[in-house]
Amino acid sequence: MDDLTEAFVELIRLTSTDLPADVEKSLVSAREQEAQGSAAVGALDTILENVSLARRESLPICQDTGTPIFYVNYPEGWSTRKLRGQIRNAVVEATKQSYLRPNAVDSVTDKNSGNNLGDDAFPTIHFEEVEGDELTVDLMLKGGGCENVGAQYSLPNGPLGAGRDLDGVRKVALDAVQKAQGQGCAPGFLGVAVGGDRGSSFDASKEVLLEKIDDANPDQALADLENRLTDDANEMGIGPMGFGGKTTVLGSKIKGLHRLPASFFVSISYMCWANRQKRMTIQGNSVTYS
Numbered sequence: 001m002d003d004l005t006e007a008f009v010e011l012i013r014l015t016s017t018d019l020p021a022d023v024e025k026s027l028v029s030a031r032e033q034e035a036q037g038s039a040a041v042g043a044l045d046t047i048l049e050n051v052s053l054a055r056r057e058s059l060p061i062c063q064d065t066g067t068p069i070f071y072v073n074y075p076e077g078w079s080t081r082k083l084r085g086q087i088r089n090a091v092v093e094a095t096k097q098s099y100l101r102p103n104a105v106d107s108v109t110d111k112n113s114g115n116n117l118g119d120d121a122f123p124t125i126h127f128e129e130v131e132g133d134e135l136t137v138d139l140m141l142k143g144g145g146c147e148n149v150g151a152q153y154s155l156p157n158g159p160l161g162a163g164r165d166l167d168g169v170r171k172v173a174l175d176a177v178q179k180a181q182g183q184g185c186a187p188g189f190l191g192v193a194v195g196g197d198r199g200s201s202f203d204a205s206k207e208v209l210l211e212k213i214d215d216a217n218p219d220q221a222l223a224d225l226e227n228r229l230t231d232d233a234n235e236m237g238i239g240p241m242g243f244g245g246k247t248t249v250l251g252s253k254i255k256g257l258h259r260l261p262a263s264f265f266v267s268i269s270y271m272c273w274a275n276r277q278k279r280m281t282i283q284g285n286s287v288t289y290s
């Protein structure tokens with residue numbers, strides 16, 4: 001295929017308007033856990049109605065369509081320069097069609113570019129060459145409210161009593177959830193990276209959010225920590241949209257990275273309930289979305 005611009009516009013439309021089935025299912029399950037007549041149920045009902053309306057009317061799920069983050073896995077021989085150009089053209093077109101809100105603001109002049117293009121880092125595009133002949137592109141739309149409450153810790157952390165071990169990771173991640181309350185539109189998802197340097201750690205904490213909710217972590221220690229983190233966060237009682245209740249976090253994903261002996265970073269990316277992501281797969285002339 002020569003020009004994938006139209007296919008990328010469709011990827012953006014679907015990501016912005018059609019919440020993934022596993023995310024919606026987790027919101028429905030959360031509603032069943034909450035006390036009937038509670039503010040938590042009211043908030044979840046409003047969220048679920050919004051999700052259905054957005055899908056039916058092909059309208060953005062949230063007014064903040066976030067930072068578009070593309071993860072492109074391309075076979076040998078594809079031009080990343082051309083793919084970048086087509087993605088950027090698609091972002092401009094999707095903005096014209098109102099699937100994306102103009103969100104790219106020059107931090108020096110404070111001017112909005114009006115078309116969601118900024119420097120090379122806006123939109124964010126990660127490229128990775130892979131085996132085989134299939135091109136896959138994952139798109140995540142990461143809202144500003146939830147991005148603002150992401151956090152990074154350097155262990156050990158004395159005030160939190162967090163040492164350089166998985167219990168220390170749990171303590172700082174829960175501290176991030178506590179500080180995020182009332183912001184970032186709960187219930188949400190925790191992406192946690194353990195290790196790396198400051199940059200790779202934050203990157204990994206976002207990329208791990210691409211995993212499906214039911215995907216099992218192959219590392220049993222991290223799988224156990226994911227479950228514990230979700231349970232402990234839900235004991236905090238922050239609840240949907242901060243109204244109180246049993247559901248603060250819908251799921252947690254953790255990725256372990258190698259680190260320098262001198263460093264032990266823990267990065268937490270919080271993703272709000274509007275966990276918008278889709279995958280486009282291209283093989284030959286066939287394009288599919290999931």
Ligand code: SF4
Pocket residue numbers: 062063064065066142143144145146184185272273274
């Ligand atoms: S945090 Fe999420 S749901 Fe809340 S305003 Fe931002 S994008 Fe929308």
